[in-house]
Amino acid sequence: xxxxxxxITQEIAVTFRYPVHFTxxxxxxENPLLAQTLxxxxxxxxxxxxxxxxxxxxxxxxxxxxxxxxxxxxxxGLELVAAPLVVPGGEAVKxxxxxxxxxxxxxxTHGIDRHSYLLAVGGGAVLDMAGYAAATAHRGVRLVRVxxxxxxxxxxAVGVKNGVNAFCKKxxxxxxxxxxxxLCDLDVLTTLEQRDWVGxxxxxxxxxxxxDARFFDFLEAHAAALRDRDAEAMAWxxxxxxELHLEHIATAGDPFEFGSSRPxxxxxxxxxxxxxxxxxxxxxxxxxxxxxxxxxTYAHLSGRxxxxxxxxILALFDALGLATYTPELETxxxxxxxxxxREHLGGRLTIMLLDSIGRGxxxxxxDHATIRRAAQLLGARAKGETWTQDATFAxxxx
Amino acid sequence: xxxxxxxITQEIAVTFRYPVHFTxxxxxxENPLLAQTLxxxxxxxxxxxxxxxxxxxxxxxxxxxxxxxxxxxxxxGLELVAAPLVVPGGEAVKxxxxxxxxxxxxxxTHGIDRHSYLLAVGGGAVLDMAGYAAATAHRGVRLVRVxxxxxxxxxxAVGVKNGVNAFCKKxxxxxxxxxxxxLCDLDVLTTLEQRDWVGxxxxxxxxxxxxDARFFDFLEAHAAALRDRDAEAMAWxxxxxxELHLEHIATAGDPFEFGSSRPxxxxxxxxxxxxxxxxxxxxxxxxxxxxxxxxxTYAHLSGRxxxxxxxxILALFDALGLATYTPELETxxxxxxxxxxREHLGGRLTIMLLDSIGRGxxxxxxDHATIRRAAQLLGARAKGETWTQDATFAxxxx
Numbered sequence: 072x073x074x075x076x077x078x079i080t081q082e083i084a085v086t087f088r089y090p091v092h093f094t095x096x097x098x099x100x101e102n103p104l105l106a107q108t109l110x111x112x113x114x115x116x117x118x119x120x121x122x123x124x125x126x127x128x129x130x131x132x133x134x135x136x137x138x139x140x141x142x143x144x145x146x147x148g149l150e151l152v153a154a155p156l157v158v159p160g161g162e163a164v165k166x167x168x169x170x171x172x173x174x175x176x177x178x179x180t181h182g183i184d185r186h187s188y189l190l191a192v193g194g195g196a197v198l199d200m201a202g203y204a205a206a207t208a209h210r211g212v213r214l215v216r217v218x219x220x221x222x223x224x225x226x227x228a229v230g231v232k233n234g235v236n237a238f239c240k241k242x243x244x245x246x247x248x249x250x251x252x253x254l255c256d257l258d259v260l261t262t263l264e265q266r267d268w269v270g271x272x273x274x275x276x277x278x279x280x281x282x283d284a285r286f287f288d289f290l291e292a293h294a295a296a297l298r299d300r301d302a303e304a305m306a307w308x309x310x311x312x313x314e315l316h317l318e319h320i321a322t323a324g325d326p327f328e329f330g331s332s333r334p335x336x337x338x339x340x341x342x343x344x345x346x347x348x349x350x351x352x353x354x355x356x357x358x359x360x361x362x363x364x365x366x367x368t369y370a371h372l373s374g375r376x377x378x379x380x381x382x383x384i385l386a387l388f389d390a391l392g393l394a395t396y397t398p399e400l401e402t403x404x405x406x407x408x409x410x411x412x413r414e415h416l417g418g419r420l421t422i423m424l425l426d427s428i429g430r431g432x433x434x435x436x437x438d439h440a441t442i443r444r445a446a447q448l449l450g451a452r453a454k455g456e457t458w459t460q461d462a463t464f465a466x467x468x469x
Numbered sequence: 470x471x472x473x474x475x476x477i478t479q480e481i482a483v484t485f486r487y488p489v490h491f492t493x494x495x496x497x498x499e500n501p502l503l504a505q506t507l508x509x510x511x512x513x514x515x516x517x518x519x520x521x522x523x524x525x526x527x528x529x530x531x532x533x534x535x536x537x538x539x540x541x542x543x544x545x546g547l548e549l550v551a552a553p554l555v556v557p558g559g560e561a562v563k564x565x566x567x568x569x570x571x572x573x574x575x576x577x578t579h580g581i582d583r584h585s586y587l588l589a590v591g592g593g594a595v596l597d598m599a600g601y602a603a604a605t606a607h608r609g610v611r612l613v614r615v616x617x618x619x620x621x622x623x624x625x626a627v628g629v630k631n632g633v634n635a636f637c638k639k640x641x642x643x644x645x646x647x648x649x650x651x652l653c654d655l656d657v658l659t660t661l662e663q664r665d666w667v668g669x670x671x672x673x674x675x676x677x678x679x680x681d682a683r684f685f686d687f688l689e690a691h692a693a694a695l696r697d698r699d700a701e702a703m704a705w706x707x708x709x710x711x712e713l714h715l716e717h718i719a720t721a722g723d724p725f726e727f728g729s730s731r732p733x734x735x736x737x738x739x740x741x742x743x744x745x746x747x748x749x750x751x752x753x754x755x756x757x758x759x760x761x762x763x764x765x766t767y768a769h770l771s772g773r774x775x776x777x778x779x780x781x782i783l784a785l786f787d788a789l790g791l792a793t794y795t796p797e798l799e800t801x802x803x804x805x806x807x808x809x810x811r812e813h814l815g816g817r818l819t820i821m822l823l824d825s826i827g828r829g830x831x832x833x834x835x836d837h838a839t840i841r842r843a844a845q846l847l848g849a850r851a852k853g854e855t856w857t858q859d860a861t862f863a864x865x866x867x
Contacts (some may be wrong), residue, residue, distance in 0.1 A: 078489060081485075085482075184811075186729065284669065317479050320479070414582045
């Protein structure tokens with residue numbers, strides 16, 4: 072018989088590299104950024120581009136698809152293969168397998184190959200969906216993301232994930248697939264609804280709390296300006312948030328999340344559940360703000376987070392105009408979000424909490440009674456009963 | 470206004486590691502390999518396993534699913550979440566989005582998370598399909614491949630790709646997703662149809678031609694034994710082929726195929742087209758043998774490959790019992806396979822040819838007239854008109 076065949080250990084190292092740019096007027100004829108991004112000196116021949124545009128963006132910037140088409144037409148090395156496809160925006164598009172299929176079909180029809188581009192312009196949901204289509208067609212065509220919301224520019228669109236919802240589970244289908252490039256156009260933010268303008272800052276608060284106390288100071292100092300739509304303050308807030316996010320992915324040692332730890336999902340176990348139980352009435356940033364408020368309160372009630380830090384966090388959300396409470400926090404369904412979160416990450420439940428502003432700490436279980444008390448406390452605070460309730464609860468917790 | 474925000478260059482290094490084992494009697498109670506593979510010392514709690522079995526395997530090895538279930542039941546750290554799902558085998562399953570959806574749904578229903586396992590037992594098509602479902606659910610659950618054909622054990626199942634067909638294009642949807650482990654059970658090969666037993670050797674001939682002249686000598690020396698189902702010769706042929714394949718992926722510098730070069734696809738441009746135009750009457754290995762014969766003949770007619778090497782290649786296929794010709798080689802449709810292959814790889818057309826046995830060389834175009842002459846020559850040879858025609862064509866080409 073055959074002698075034993077020794078096992079082979081396969082080891083494969085893959086390096087992904089992509090630039091994240093911040094610009095204004097991306098599709099203005101005099102802006103070279105897009106053309107420079109798509110034209111690679113080491114590749115001959117014209118480059119095909121399939122463009123997908125978020126319907127909300129197309130509506131608020133009616134000139135955008137025209138400018139995009141004109142821009143590509145003006146560059147002989149680039150070929151827009153069809154009029155930009157306009158797709159619905161917001162979470163709804165992530166519940167639409169038909170849209171993913173339509174994009175994959177367009178890749179097929181127009182002969183987009185692994186060296187061609189899918190140029191996706193829109194909010195986080197559209198970029199997540201288009202990213203999934205791009206990552207699976209031909210095992211991955213080049214994806215250029217043009218995020219058009221605060222949330223997408225400072226968080227979701229700079230990272231390495233995509234996803235769509237299935238079986239009523241958020242991001243149940245998706246892949247890890249770094250983009251080819253990310254081009255953030257700060258000009259398109261001006262037309263955002265106020266709730267999206269401030270909602271995106273929830274991720275900035277999150278990353279400041281976990282990684283950078285000085286950035287938290289910056290957000291505190293500029294909270295009124297940020298809320299009142301100061302473009303310069305917002306540009307810095309987005310830039311620093313994106314930078315911290317990218318640094319985490321590159322250096323924390325687990326970019327494709329093989330482990331159970333996911334520090335950047337601070338506040339997200341409750342946030343995901345709140346989005347679902349409110350049928351996405353709460354948008355992602357709004358839900359994250361409430362999720363952070365809940366976990367910060369929990370950390371305080373458990374004796375981790377000092378009272379002063381806890382109050383600064385809630386006060387910052389107040390100053391930004393972000394709610395820290397919704398009645399759904401007090402429904403029994405919320406707690407099932409913990410197990411769903413564990414399942415989504417895989418392995419052992421791992422939740423990020425705070426020891427102080429700028430310093431996160433991981434725990435492996437959460438006390439349900441304390442979560443309920445934290446939710447009640449935020450409810451009382453929202454109804455103006457803050458201080459008496461606060462003392463009662465804080466005493467009870469000690 | 471905001472000062473310019475400098476671009477951020479993101480660089481992410483990801484290392485993938487997985488073992489490829491060769492064993493016999495994988496599901497026999499006394500074989501510890503599967504249990505050792507699934508039970509990780511650094512992870513607490515029972516591990517969930519969802520099993521998927523190729524219908525052809527279940528039919529030829531009726532005891533297999535029972536043994537699999539008993540094996541997992543005997544190990545307290547492992548939990549088989551449901552009776553193994555039996556799915557159709559062969560190329561048909563890659564044309565079935567319903568099957569992918571059913572697997573994703575089972576991942577959802579049974580709470581399979583990123584630290585649980587999808588255990589897929591079957592031929593290359595089932596493993597490609599199941600791998601796609603595993604790679605996209607929760608952005609990737611752990612996939613343990615148990616390949617049950619020569620072709621899957623020595624080629625497709627040891628690599629980093631998965632895929633299903635869409636829009637009449639082979640592997641149009643898929644991802645690069647290294648498995649968690651590959652467990653090759655040599656015992657299950659005994660029930661293969663003869664055409665699948667020898668068909669899988671086409672990939673061994675391929676990799677020998679590209680990488681290892683001594684392995685070609687081995688295949689030549691053992692051709693009769695291999696054809697006549699000598700288990701030991703086959704075990705060595707599979708092992709060496711898998712080893713060369715793995716080495717190429719790990720060391721050639723482009724495991725996720727960002728470039729246009731794909732050396733291991735030698736002979737495959739024609740093979741993919743022949744599978745499609747024969748409606749998969751030709752199986753993958755059979756088509757690859759013909760594709761290699763065509764490209765070797767082309768290389769000879771173009772003055773690259775010496776006559777002696779060319780004749781050894783055709784003689785080896787003869788000795789193994791693999792055809793080197795099918796009438797579809799002489800249809801006009803064949804040539805459209807070149808452009809489809811270019812689109813699948815992306816970028817510039819890049820075709821691997823041979824300078825000698827053991828030494829491949831890349832070219833960027835192929836002469837259509839010479840391809841037609843090569844096909845005619847193989848046709849004449851198949852009809853027994855070999856030597857006269859051969860001299861004529863060889864003279865014509867010089």
